[in-house]
Amino acid sequence: MKKITTAIALALGLTASFAQAADAIPSQKVDQALHDRLPAEIKSAGKMIAVNNGSFPPYEIVNGPHSMDGASADLANALGQLLGVKIEHATVSGLSGVLTGINSGRYQLAIGPIGDYPDRQEKVDFIDFVQEFVVFGVQKGNPAKINGLEDTCGKRIAVMAAGSAEQVIRKQSDACVAAGKPAVVVQSFTDQPSSILAVRSKRSDAFFSSQAPLTYFVEQANGQLELSGKGQKNGFGDIFQGTVVPKGSELGNVVLDAYKELFSNGTYAAIMKKWKLDGNMLQAPGRNLAKGAAK
Numbered sequence: 001m002k003k004i005t006t007a008i009a010l011a012l013g014l015t016a017s018f019a020q021a022a023d024a025i026p027s028q029k030v031d032q033a034l035h036d037r038l039p040a041e042i043k044s045a046g047k048m049i050a051v052n053n054g055s056f057p058p059y060e061i062v063n064g065p066h067s068m069d070g071a072s073a074d075l076a077n078a079l080g081q082l083l084g085v086k087i088e089h090a091t092v093s094g095l096s097g098v099l100t101g102i103n104s105g106r107y108q109l110a111i112g113p114i115g116d117y118p119d120r121q122e123k124v125d126f127i128d129f130v131q132e133f134v135v136f137g138v139q140k141g142n143p144a145k146i147n148g149l150e151d152t153c154g155k156r157i158a159v160m161a162a163g164s165a166e167q168v169i170r171k172q173s174d175a176c177v178a179a180g181k182p183a184v185v186v187q188s189f190t191d192q193p194s195s196i197l198a199v200r201s202k203r204s205d206a207f208f209s210s211q212a213p214l215t216y217f218v219e220q221a222n223g224q225l226e227l228s229g230k231g232q233k234n235g236f237g238d239i240f241q242g243t244v245v246p247k248g249s250e251l252g253n254v255v256l257d258a259y260k261e262l263f264s265n266g267t268y269a270a271i272m273k274k275w276k277l278d279g280n281m282l283q284a285p286g287r288n289l290a291k292g293a294a295k
Contacts, residue, residue: 025074025274026267028081034261035084037254042108047086050076051098051107054091058216058275059113062091071275072111075129078267079111082258087111099124102246109255113241116290125252128242128289129259129268130212130280134165134235136228137199137207137214144205148229154182158195158204161188165208168235192217200224208234212280219276231279240282240289252287259285 035043042048052072055062061070068076068089080087092101095114101107102124116126136146136157144155152169153176159166166188173184187204189195196217198204207214211230218225243259245252262268263284272281 025078025270026265028078028262028265028267030084031082031258031261032084034082034254034258037250038083038085039249039251042085042251045085047088048080048108049088049090049106050109050111051090051092051101052110052112053094053098057213058277059212060111062089065091071271071277072113074271074274075262075268076111078262078271079255079258082261083254098244102244105246108245108251110244112243114244116240116242116288118290121288121290124244124247125249126240126242126244126288126290127252127256127259127285128240128287129282129285130241130272130277131282132239132241132280133211133229133231133233134168134208134239135211135214135230135232136234137196137209137218137225138205138228139199139202140224140226142226142228146206146228148232149235152176152184152206152208153179154184155205156185156187156203158187158189158198158207160192160195160209161190163209164236165210169208172235196221196225212277215276215279238290240286242285242289256285256287 052060052062052068057070059070059072060068062068066089076087090107092098098110098114102110113130116128138144138146146152146155149172152172157169159169166186169184169186173186177183187198189198192213195207195209199207200221206228211227214227218227243255245255269281272278
């Protein structure tokens with residue numbers, strides 16, 4: 001799914017208050033063995049630069065050129081403490097800028113999470129730590145009774161223009177017609193706020209998009225919206241997302257083992273629950289978990 005820009009997050013007035021009531025995140029002690037396995041240039045610099053391409057709440061909420069909040073920021077802090085280095089943040093334009101920057105060595109990693117797909121694995125490695133689902137943001141009470149793709153025939157469904165969700169909903173529309181039912185009224189928008197507003201103003205029956213950011217936006221809707229179809233495939237295969245590291249690098253091995261420790265000691269779960277991402281948790285992190293097309 002498309003990344004959400006910093007401007008969008010700011011336009012909606014999104015803040016870290018989403019997680020104010022959460023429990024404190026445990027501090028990490030330096031794992032000397034993991035630190036010693038870091039590439040020499042990282043140990044010498046005492047830091048890594050994690051690159052992003054704009055806000056992707058509730059994971060990445062970019063507050064400035066080198067400032068970030070959100071679940072991924074909390075994970076970065078924990079990783080940095082565990083590895084005994086500082087993790088700084090930098091923002092570039094577009095996913096291509098992220099991948100190019102990592103391959104050139106300008107940035108050491110992208111915390112993400114970024115969608116893991118087999119074609120991307122040809123150039124970089126993914127240390128996957130979440131699974132994503134594509135669900136529906138609907139009006140409170142779900143008056144249109146949309147609980148899955150099969151319920152969308154004849155309904156007005158908002159999607160991000162040219163995204164994978166649009167491809168899936170148009171395919172479903174064809175299936176509706178083939179079954180003698182009304183076609184889906186596909187409403188394509190260029191940004192998330194417009195899609196959310198369309199549902200809130202009842203111009204759309206639902207917004208079909210990624211579960212994690214939808215969870216965040218629903219939380220900001222003052223009780224007007226809710227999620228439907230959570231945890232279902234809804235026309236997609238398994239969608240894994242993770243941290244991007246250079247292809248075949250020792251850094252990737254270190255990051256994977258660091259994530260394993262954060263999973264084991266409860267820090268990962270604490271961060272995910274803080275940001276209401278319980279439904280996206282994996283039982284264990286893994287490398288390049290995507291084995292086939294996600295759609």
